[in-house]
Amino acid sequence: MRVYNENGESDIFMSPEDFLRSITPGTKQPEGYGLDQFKRIDIKDGQAFAGLKKDSIFYKLSSSGLINFSDYIFLLTVLSASRRHFEIAFRMFDLNGDGNVDYEEFEKVQTIIRSQTSIGMRHRDHQTTGSIYRGVSSALCTYFFGPKLDQKLTVEKFLNFQHQLQTEILTLEFMRKAPNEDYLIREWDFADLLLTYAGLPDKKRSRMLKRVKKAFKPCSQGISLDDYLQFFHFLSNITEVDTALTFYHIAGASIDEATLKHVAKTVAHVDLRDHVIDV
Structure with missing residues (x-):
């Protein structure tokens, strides 16, 4: 969907349902949507996205629950890498060996994980469409590192984030089957x-x-x-x-x-x- 801000500027976003469709083999987009075909919406900061719980992972990425291309790549990377991969990557880049990283070190962790996963290698920047990876969203950075980005991210907190993301995606899949x-x-x-x-x-x-x-x-x-x-x-x-x-x-x-x-x-x-x- 194409989201417009108060200045009339727009960017392409996905809903959680869009994200689930994108990672589910054989699932088609809704009728009327396809390449360069978007639903246009005006969304205000703080507006909730229907169907999400208050503690949803998607609200840690944005106040609306929508995700952009960078969020998409980040979530794919988190889902495709194992706990063990992240544990090793965290310990590679921290200074004192306790497995905790700061904001700049976390950027290195992401880079090394993306380079080691098939998902990260397949989804690269697409300058022609404007889909460029710009790093972790500001909302998630604040969640991980505090409002001034001066806190440390523990490997335990990140692995809890990964577990919550996996659980939420599996729950969305389960709900698709109309219990x-x-x-x-x-x-x-x-x-x-x-x-x-x-x-x-x-x-x-x-x-x-x-x-x-x-x-x-x-x-x-x-x-x-x-x-x-x-x-x-x-x-x-x-x-x-x-x-x-x-x-x-x-x-x-x-x-x-x-x-x-x-x-x-x-x-x-x-x-x-x-x-x-x-x-």
Whole structure:
């Protein structure tokens, strides 16, 4: 959308829903919008964006909850890099080794992380369209470093920001599936969310979804938001999970539902419900 200020100047912004669409494979823009086609809005400072909670990450980026191109690149970088990558980068650039960085050091952290992620390499400045990366927004800089930008950003505070962002995006994805009055989505909707990023051919994906629907439609228990968040936390530790399951295989042990649940508890520190594992 194109946002105009009081002086008639404009810039291109995205809503949280736009951002979610941009990172979801196979999701189309709403009808009537496309390249160089924007919704024009006039927005005043402090105006809330409909649908966001008061403590939303998007309000830390701007008072309206809208994000510009620089915010977009920053959020993609935060989502695509692991906790471990950020922990290492923070300790590379702080002076005393405590993992805390100042404003200038944080700029270096961002640069090194962007250069190491496929997301950062793909999304570069586009001078022809005016989409130029200008660094972290002033609102977020104030949140991280204080109004005078003279405070230190701890690695714990940044990782909490990353966790909150991931949780909010997953919650938006969950809400897209229109949970029922008990705040549950159907098993095949859960499966559809899991397969979104799998890169499977459409026919194979369709067969898998039909199999899940056939198995659970007669006796659907539903999947809660907590189930969904727990499972994606499990997936975020998939490298360690894969290593653990490989050890089981080498030892000749069977990999059944009980084994998967045990690995989830000991490696990813999450309790997966039996029903989620069944799905």
